[in-house]
Amino acid sequence: xxxxxxxxxxxxxxxxxxxxxxxxxxxxxxxxxxxxxxxxxxxxxxxxxxxxxxxxxxxxxxxxxxxxxxxxxxxxxxxxxxxxxxxxxxxxxxxxxxxxxxxxxxxxxxxxxxxxxxxxxxxxxxxxxxxxxxxxxxxxxxxxxxxxxxxxxxxxxxxxxxxxxxxxxxxxxxxxxxxxxxxxxxxxxxxxxxxxxxxxxxxxxxxxxxxxxxxxxxxxxxxxxxxxxxxxxxxxxxxxxxxxxxxxxxxxxxxxxxxxxxxxxxxxxxxxxxxxxxxxxxxxxxxxxxxxxxxxxxxxxxxxxxxxxxxxxxxxxxxxxxxxxxxxxxxxxxxxxxxxxxxxxxxxxxxxxxxxxxxxxxxxxxxxxxxxxxxxxxxxxxxxxxxxxxxxxxxxxxxxxxxxxxxxxxxxxxxxxxxxxxxxxxxxxxxxxxxxxxxxxxxxxxxxxxxxxxxxxxxxxxxxxxxxxxxxxxxxxxxxxxxxxxxxxxxxxxxxxxxxxxxxxxxxxxxxxxxxxxxxxxxxxxxxxxxxxxxxxxxxxxxxxxxxxxxxxxxxxxxxxxxxxxxxxxxxxxxxxxxxxxxxxxxxxxxxxxxxxxxxxxxxxxxxxxxxxxxxxxxxxxxxxxxxxxxxxxxxxxxxxxxxxxxxxxxxxxxxxxxxxxxxxxxxxxxxxxxxxxxxxxxxxxxxxxxxxxxxxxxxxxxxxxxxxxxxxxxxxxxxxxxxxxxxxxxxxxxxxxxxxxxxxxxxxxxxxxxxxxxxxxxxxxxxxxxxxxxxxxxxxxxxxxxxxxxxxxxxxxxxxxxxxxxxxxxxxxxxxxxxxxxxxxxxxxxxxxxxxxxx
DNA sequence: ATCATAACGCTTTTT
DNA sequence: GCGTTATGAT
Numbered sequence: 128x129x130x131x132x133x134x135x136x137x138x139x140x141x142x143x144x145x146x147x148x149x150x151x152x153x154x155x156x157x158x159x160x161x162x163x164x165x166x167x168x169x170x171x172x173x174x175x176x177x178x179x180x181x182x183x184x185x186x187x188x189x190x191x192x193x194x195x196x197x198x199x200x201x202x203x204x205x206x207x208x209x210x211x212x213x214x215x216x217x218x219x220x221x222x223x224x225x226x227x228x229x230x231x232x233x234x235x236x237x238x239x240x241x242x243x244x245x246x247x248x249x250x251x252x253x254x255x256x257x258x259x260x261x262x263x264x265x266x267x268x269x270x271x272x273x274x275x276x277x278x279x280x281x282x283x284x285x286x287x288x289x290x291x292x293x294x295x296x297x298x299x300x301x302x303x304x305x306x307x308x309x310x311x312x313x314x315x316x317x318x319x320x321x322x323x324x325x326x327x328x329x330x331x332x333x334x335x336x337x338x339x340x341x342x343x344x345x346x347x348x349x350x351x352x353x354x355x356x357x358x359x360x361x362x363x364x365x366x367x368x369x370x371x372x373x374x375x376x377x378x379x380x381x382x383x384x385x386x387x388x389x390x391x392x393x394x395x396x397x398x399x400x401x402x403x404x405x406x407x408x409x410x411x412x413x414x415x416x417x418x419x420x421x422x423x424x425x426x427x428x429x430x431x432x433x434x435x436x437x438x439x440x441x442x443x444x445x446x447x448x449x450x451x452x453x454x455x456x457x458x459x460x461x462x463x464x465x466x467x468x469x470x471x472x473x474x475x476x477x478x479x480x481x482x483x484x485x486x487x488x489x490x491x492x493x494x495x496x497x498x499x500x501x502x503x504x505x506x507x508x509x510x511x512x513x514x515x516x517x518x519x520x521x522x523x524x525x526x527x528x529x530x531x532x533x534x535x536x537x538x539x540x541x542x543x544x545x546x547x548x549x550x551x552x553x554x555x556x557x558x559x560x561x562x563x564x565x566x567x568x569x570x571x572x573x574x575x576x577x578x579x580x581x582x583x584x585x586x587x588x589x590x591x592x593x594x595x596x597x598x599x600x601x602x603x604x605x606x607x608x609x610x611x612x613x614x615x616x617x618x619x620x621x622x623x624x625x626x627x628x629x630x631x632x633x634x635x636x637x638x639x640x641x642x643x644x645x646x647x648x649x650x651x652x653x654x655x656x657x658x659x660x661x662x663x664x665x666x667x668x669x670x671x672x673x674x675x676x677x678x679x680x681x682x683x684x685x686x687x688x689x690x691x692x693x694x695x696x697x698x699x700x701x702x703x704x705x706x707x708x709x710x711x712x713x714x715x716x717x718x719x720x721x722x723x724x725x726x727x728x729x730x731x732x733x734x735x736x737x738x739x740x741x742x743x744x745x746x747x748x749x750x751x752x753x754x755x756x757x758x759x760x761x762x763x764x765x766x767x768x769x770x771x772x773x774x775x776x777x778x779x780x781x782x783x784x785x786x787x788x789x790x791x792x793x794x795x796x797x798x799x800x801x802x803x804x805x806x807x808x809x810x811x812x813x814x815x816x817x818x819x820x821x822x823x824x825x826x827x828x829x830x831x832x833x834x835x836x837x838x839x840x841x842x843x844x845x846x847x848x849x850x851x852x853x854x855x856x857x858x859x860x861x862x863x864x865x866x867x868x869x870x871x872x873x874x875x876x877x878x879x880x881x882x883x884x885x886x887x888x889x890x891x892x893x894x895x896x897x898x899x900x901x902x903x904x905x906x907x908x909x910x911x912x913x914x915x916x917x918x919x920x921x922x923x924x925x926x927x928x929x930x931x932x933x934x935x936x937x938x939x940x941x942x943x944x945x946x947x948x949x950x951x952x953x954x955x956x957x958x959x960x961x962x963x964x965x966x967x
Numbered sequence: 968a969t970c971a972t973a974a975c976g977c978t979t980t981t982t
Numbered sequence: 983g984c985g986t987t988a989t990g991a992t
Contacts, residue, residue, distance in 0.1 A: 246981040274982045298982080376982050411981075444980060543978050548983085565980090602968070721982060741979050763978050779979080802977060803983045974988080 133209065138198045140212035141230045144222050145195040149183050152176075159464045160184045161195035163403070166458035167431040168451070172495045173480075173785035174471030174747065177433050178249075181405060182256050184431065185240060185268065188403055189261060192233040199232055238267040239402040241423065245411055247272060247722060249745065253407075269401075273416060274376065274721050277383040281374075284386055284393050293713055295373040295587045296720035300571060302326055302364075302375045305592055309363045315356060328354075329361045333381045334415045334445050339365060370623065372589045380415050387422045398426030409434030409454075413445040421457070430458065436491045437484050440741060440779045442771070452491065469495040469785075471747050473502020476791050478821035480784040483813050487774045495785075505784075505791035506823040507756075507814060513546075513799045517553035518959070520752050523792065524559060524735060525963050527750065529924030534560050538736045538748040540783050542761040545801075546754065547737050554735065557960065558926070558953045564738040570719055574680070574689040575696060579719060581670055585654045586712050588625040591617070595624065601679030604643050612636045613644075625651070650674065663710050664700050740783040751787035756795045757808035780813045793822075913961045915943065924963040926950045 128136075142161060149160050156176060159169050160183045171177035187195060208229055215222045244250045250271050257265035269276060278296070286292055297305070306322040332342050339362035346354035368374060374382060387394045404424035406412065409432035412420070424430035432454060439448045455461045469477055477495045484490070510516035524537050539550055544566050554561045569575060577600060580593040588594070599605045616634055617627045631637045631644040654673060658666050671677040671693065680689060703718055704710040736748070740761075755761055761780070766772030784791060793814060798807050814822070915921070919931045929947035934957075941957040 244981085249981080272982065296982095299980085379982080408981080441980075443978085444982095545977075545984090606968090739979065741981085744981080760978095765978065775979095800983075968992100970990105970992085972989085972991100975986090977984100 128206070133206075134198050134200050137200045137204060137209050137212065140209065140216040142195045143216040144212065144226065144230050145187065145191050147216075147222065148190070149187070152179070152183065153468055155464055155466050155468070156180050156183075159466070160187050162431075162462055162464065163188055163193050163196040163429070165428055166454070166461035168409075168454045168461055168463040169431060169433040169466065170435065170451075170463065170491055170493060171433050171466040172435055172469060172493050173438060173782070174469040175466035175495070176470055177407075177466060178252065178256070180466065181242065181253065181407060181433060182260060184405070185242065185257060185403075186260050188235040188240060189237055189264065190227075190234060191231050192235055194230045194232040197232055201229075201232070204229065235402055236267075237261075237264045238269070239400060240405070241269040241276065241401045241403070242271075242405040242407070243276060243420065244270070244272055244407045246745075247275075249407060250275070272721065273419070274379050275717075277379040277419075278717055278721070280383050280386070280397070281379065284390070285382065287390055287393070288382055288386060290369065290374065290382070291372040291587070291589075293372065293587055295371065295583055295590050295593075296379070296717060297368065297373050297375045297592070298570070298720055299326075299376065300576070301373075301592060305367055306360065306364055309360050309367065313356075313359055313363060315360060320356065320360070325357050325360055328357050329364065330377050330445060332361070333377045334413050336381070336384065336415065336418070367591070370589070371591050372587050373592070380419060384415055384419050384422070387419070394422065395426070397423055400426075402427050403429045404431070406430070406432045407434075410436050410439035410448060410451045411441050411446040412450050414447055414450075415445075417450050417457075428458075435493070437487070437493065437778055438744065438782050440744065440775060440782055442775050448489075452489065465491075465493060467493055467495055469497045471788055472497065472785060473499055473789055475501050475504045475821050476784065476787050476789075479505050479791070479817045480781050482818055482821060483777060483784065483816045484781040486816055487777050489774070503790055504821065504823045505787075505793065505817070507825060508792065508794045509810070509825050510794060510796040511798065513549045513755075513796050514553070516754055516794045516796045516799075517549040519794060520550065520754065520792075521553040521557045521559055521959075522962065523752075524750075525557060525925045527790075529963070532749065533733055534735050535733045536749040537752070538738070538743060538746070538750075538786065539752045539754060540738060540740045540743050540786065541754050542740060542763060542779075544739060546760075550737055550754070554737075556956055557963075558955055560734045561737055562732060562734040564736060565742045569692070569695070570722065572689070572692055574692055578671065578676060578693060578696060579716070581654070581674055581676070582667075582712060583716055584625075584651060585658050585670075586716055588651065588655070589623040591624045597674075598624075598647065601675050603647065603675075605640060605647065609637065609640045609644070658712050663704055663712060663715060664697060666712070667697055667700055740779050743786050744782050747786055747788055749788045750790035750792070751783070752792045752794065753783050754794045755799070756793045756811040756814050757799070758811055759806070759808045760799075760801070761811055762813070777813060913957065913964070913966070915941075915957065915966065920967045921945060921964045922967045923947065923960065926953060928967070929953075 146157055146161060149157050152160065156179070159167070159180045163184070169177065169180065171180070193199075211220070211226055212229060214220045215226045220226075242253060244253060253270045254265065254268075257268060257270060269279075271279070281290075281294070282292060285294060303322050303326065306326055307317070310317060310320055310322060310325065329342075332338075332345075337345070339358050342361055343355055343358035346352070346358055368378070387397065401423055404420055406420050411434070420430065420432075432451070434451050436448055436451045439446060439451070442448070450457075455463060472480075472495075474497055477497055478501075481494055508516075508519055510519055520539055524534075527537075528534060541547060541550075547563050547566075551561070551563065553559075570579070577597065580596040583590055583593040584597060595610070598610060612634075613624055613627050616622070616636065617624050620627070625648070627634070627637075628644045628648050631641040631648070637644060650673060654666075654670055657669055657673075661669060677690075677693070680693075699719070700715060703715050707714060740753070753761075758767065762773060762776035766776050795808075795810050795814070798805055800806075915931055915934060917931055917934055920928065921931060922928050923945075926945075926947045927949045929945045931943060931945050932952070933942075933944035935942040935944075943955050943957055943960065944952060945955060946952050
């Protein structure tokens with residue numbers, strides 16, 4: 128047998144044996160697992176099992192190295208070995224340990240694998256599942272987020288860039304606080320230069336690896352005064368962070384990339400270090416992140432990215448879909464594998480989602496399919512207003528729970544957090560247990576920021592921002608005047624606030640407050656000593672006591688929840704200490720800086736989940752409600768008219784629809800109160816993109832439905848002047864070109880001042896009053912109330928049997944207190960609950 | 968220093 | 983409509 132022939136047969140047998148280890152995967156998934164070498168683009172549709180693939184791919188790397196993807200043959204291998212392999216491949220003999228060892232070609236050491244995700248949650252899931260598959264070796268895999276991987280690199284080398292090794296990480300609110308100060312001192316008007324906008328501009332420049340000088344030059348070149356101003360703010364902002372020994376979220380990546388590109392020895396160290404690089408959610412990466420991963424993978428060239436161009440929904444944060452679209456161009460010799468079989472949703476749901484996303488251009492082109500049957504058609508409900516909408520959702524949930532579903536099987540998705548309010552009311556009214564995800568983050572609560580500021584100030588006393596926050600909190604007689612003096616001295620002498628405070632006696636300006644200042648200084652010094660002696664949790668208690676923070680809080684009467692939060696933070700510390708070998712204050716601070724609220728969703732809670740569509744990415748639920756499917760809300764008013772934005776909204780729609788496993792319900796309201804104004808929106812254009820074969824629309828027997836939808840393409844020229852737009856400045860008018868198929872809308876239809884599109888003028892027919900809803904009894908005010916009295920036995924759809932304990936008359940309604948056999952006492956309104964109850 | 972009032976302004980936000 | 987923030991009065 129000649130050499131080539133031998134190699135070919137050896138490699139083929141080897142691959143087939145390895146493949147057999149992953150036989151529970153489908154063909155495409157297996158290909159993805161076995162393709163280990165070189166650049167690989169994995170286009171993984173929603174619900175196609177991409178995490179499973181990622182995990183198995185890593186398992187393969189560790190078990191067999193490049194065995195499945197090379198024609199190399201080990202030197203020891205001869206005809207005998209080939210014979211064994213081929214017999215095992217054909218199933219004639221079992222693949223025992225020896226045969227499997229013949230399949231190995233340089234198995235990868237686990238610490239040489241870097242698997243990057245975006246969220247802690249995804250990283251945790253990855254780690255957990257890897258541990259389950261591989262045991263202890265999994266611990267050394269670099270399965271972490273972009274940011275934590277960068278922290279790990281920076282902690283080692285950041286001094287090269289002039290930052291202290293013990294740098295502090297600023298979160299977005301810290302950044303904003305610094306920026307506000309900077310803008311004030313540069314006399315830049317906050318109205319003209321909103322801190323958030325300035326920061327996001329800076330973020331975009333950092334993403335292009337541009338510093339303040341580059342921004343200034345760019346401003347010069349474009350003759351853009353505004354940009355030149357922002358460049359000054361950028362410069363000042365960076366200076367402050369650097370002086371404070373702090374970096375913001377963007378810097379974590381930015382500085383790591385700088386480190387790798389400016390320091391050859393660091394670069395080659397990591398390039399030799401990481402043999403395999405994997406990136407999850409690649410569609411959400413930015414240019415800078417591309418730069419980071421392509422550099423890290425630059426040594427071996429083994430980069431595997433997993434993503435779905437149709438699920439890219441973070442453009443506003445700098446994510447660029449380009450990364451995934453041009454992967455094959457950027458990485459020569461790249462292979463592409465598509466995973467299109469969906470294991471999550473039923474056929475109609477996928478049909479609806481495919482129909483919507485098909486309207487986007489510039490896609491890689493994927494079509495999800497399932498072998499699970501068509502299932503139930505998604506439905507559309509048109510409500511009169513947002514209360515009706517919320518009540519409808521609540522009613523459907525209660526009904527379904529009555530048939531045996533759990534509360535946790537439901538998710539209600541909306542475009543913006545502001546929409547959660549009415550839903551919450553409806554859920555409270557109906558006693559539906561729910562949980563709102565998102566909104567206020569735990570670490571954004573003032574009291575948490577306060578106590579963590581103490582911790583930060585102790586850990587890094589150069590951190591002026593944190594010192595500023597705590598210096599007079601609780602009040603210790605160091606007023607704004609004194610603080611101002613300290614800052615002036617600090618700026619003049621190039622010292623940090625803490626350094627000035629330490630030498631307070633030497634400065635005439637601080638004479639009067641010197642006593643209090645040195646007392647503060649001594650307290651912080653004492654804390655620093657204790658932080659080195661005491662275990663972290665004890666130190667935390669000591670700090671709360673010593674600083675007087677707890678005592679001051681105890682005197683206020685509304686502080687209960689704050690005290691709870693502070694205790695909650697302590698259990699965070701305990702958790703950190705448990706899972707970390709060498710817990711340190713700095714380590715804990717790193718962790719909380721990179722921690723988000725999403726990580727705290729408990730699996731075992733039995734609650735209906737309410738969240739934005741963005742927050743829902745990566746999750747799935749048996750029944751999904753997408754509420755507010757109206758133009759101006761979804762797609763949002765700010766994106767209508769901007770083709771790129773519209774495509775992003777459409778992807779968001781695709782994400783939302785593909786969260787559903789079996790049931791999908793869309794709801795819209797004919798009129799809705801938003802930002803204190805009532806508006807009438809058109810049915811979302813996305814709904815019109817779903818063909819009737821995949822969407823059950825309300826029967827067209829009612830004029831209400833007709834009029835609601837007819838304006839979609841009807842008098843849109845006049846009707847486009849919906850509310851909300853009129854408050855924008857001229858620069859935004861161009862959005863009125865519509866989404867490309869709407870025709871030009873003269874800008875003078877945006878009437879200034881009040882809400883001057885008049886419904887009566889625009890609508891050819893008045894909107895009829897509420898119609899009787901079919902199927903779901905949403906009670907109208909005219910509906911007769913059931914009569915109940917104390918002692919009556921009732922049966923409730925969701926809560927089961929119970930006895931009425933109390934009836935309190937209320938105007939047009941009654942408050943019931945019912946003791947249910949299974950779920951205990953509940954307070955319900957007769958009007959709402961009556962529809963789900965009968966007397967027994 | 969703490970409260971009250973007015974004024975604003977408002978997608979989405981993995982880190 | 984509501985929550986945050988700036989400002990001024992006590």
